[in-house]
Amino acid sequence: MKYSALFIVLSAVLSPVLAQVPVYGQCGGVTYTGSTTCASGSTCIKYSDYYHQCVPGTATTTAAPVTTTTRVTTTVVPVTTTSQGGSSPTASGVVTRSGTTFMLNGKKFYFVGSNSYWLPMLENTADVDKALDDFKASGMDVLRIWGFADLTSGSGTQTAFQVWSGSTPTINTGANGLQRLDYIVAAARARNIRLVIPLVNNWQDYGGMDRYVQSMLGSGGLHDDFYTNANIKAAYKNYVKAVVTRYSSSEPAIFAWQLTNELRCKGTLAASSSCNAATLTNWVNEMSTYIKSLDPTHMVSVGDEGFFNRAGNSEWEYGGGEGVDNEAYLRLPNVDYGTFHLYVSAWSKTYAWGDQWIKDHAAVATSVGKPMVFEEYGVTRSTGQRLTVIRTWHDIVLANAIAGDMYWQFGAVLPITGRTHDDTNTIFTDDAEYNELVVQYVPRMEAKNA
Structure with a gap:
């Protein structure tokens, strides 16, 4: 659709360093300077050099080391709930x-x-x-x-x-x-x-x-x-x-x-x-x-x-x-x-x-x-x-x-x-x-x- 451009301005800025990263927060990646420790019950998963995310799970709680690849990994993340309480089953498969x-x-x-x-x-x-x-x-x-x-x-x-x-x-x-x-x-x-x-x-x-x-x-x-x-x-x-x-x-x-x-x-x-x-x-x-x-x-x-x-x-x-x-x-x-x-x-x-x-x-x-x-x-x-x-x-x-x-x-x-x-x-x-x-x-x- 054609519309006037909208650029959204933040009304608040998060601190770049947190003691613990909440579920679905960033926990690593190139240029990232914040905490790499995920909140209890979640795990830091690498999706690309640039972005690691805390997702529900019970593996190690520190960010994976950065490698030279720029393609996001295909790891499927087990998820049980969203923060709104709705069902969110394990993502699998590509739609054809x-x-x-x-x-x-x-x-x-x-x-x-x-x-x-x-x-x-x-x-x-x-x-x-x-x-x-x-x-x-x-x-x-x-x-x-x-x-x-x-x-x-x-x-x-x-x-x-x-x-x-x-x-x-x-x-x-x-x-x-x-x-x-x-x-x-x-x-x-x-x-x-x-x-x-x-x-x-x-x-x-x-x-x-x-x-x-x-x-x-x-x-x-x-x-x-x-x-x-x-x-x-x-x-x-x-x-x-x-x-x-x-x-x-x-x-x-x-x-x-x-x-x-x-x-x-x-x-x-x-x-x-x-x-x-x-x-x-x-x-x-x-x-x-x-x-x-x-x-x-x-x-x-x-x-x-x-x-x-x-x-x-x-x-x-x-x-x-x-x-x-x-x-x-x-x-x-x-x-x-x-x-x-x-x-x-x-x-x-x-x-x-x-x-x-x-x-x-x-x-x-x-x-x-x-x-x-x-x-x-x-x-x-x-x-x-x-x-x-x-x-x-x-x-x-x-x-x-x-x-x-x-x-x-x-x-x-x-x-x-x-x-x-x-x-x-x-x-x-x-x-x-x-x-x-x-x-x-x-x-x-x-x-x-x-």
């Missing part, structure tokens, strides 16, 4: 696909999930833990977070995964860089949550494709240069490689690597007159193939809004006007599942139009024989229609070939940050609709696993 369904450990895996783009931008691990505990307590299984933060400065505590100085990007593996993603991956694994991680934004929020274009081509660059310029594609691949190879190909916390958030011919920058569906489809084919060469195990998706490229259709969502071709992406050999988004207010559509939009994507999934995920959607709070409309959409999802449902967006009340970003689509855990639209919806979707 079979026909129009996902599979986990040999069983169907229909799921309800959500989006929390802001999670890697949190500067305090207590807030991350609370957000994930609340998410898991709802029964949800899959969470989509941003795997990008392309900035021009990496100083301070603000999250910056890649820092641009002129035309040169530097990948930040420090405490305010990819170590924050390391923490989330480990914390998600401990709670048996799986993550969808997009690797670049179409929009300028947190840098995005236009950061690559403006840094490498200057003011004359156009948005779709991101898809065609050899040097820009090489820079994107360099970042992708750094993130994807940072984790084991058997890491259960990774649901899928995602090429983008909402690719289009244009972003904040304009598109060239030559950008079309072939431009973006060729790029998707190249980059999905590249990720599979690095990690053949985890799934790959595009993260597109689901627009169609159907000749003769005058509606921009169906007629290829944005250069997006949802059906063509799904037919590519290294794209594992399709995605689509839905914002009827922003697109000047009716709710009934949205009903058909869901059905049309289910039909594509059936035709191609791959899963389809309703990845982003929202009804603004001010309409007063949220409960009625989303009820209808849920009924359509349950009756059709939609393999996963991820509303935009999950909202939580955190101990330090307070209420997370509210774009009026956010459904907070203390909202009146949360129980019906989230908690009660989970078992309805999971009934499709029978």
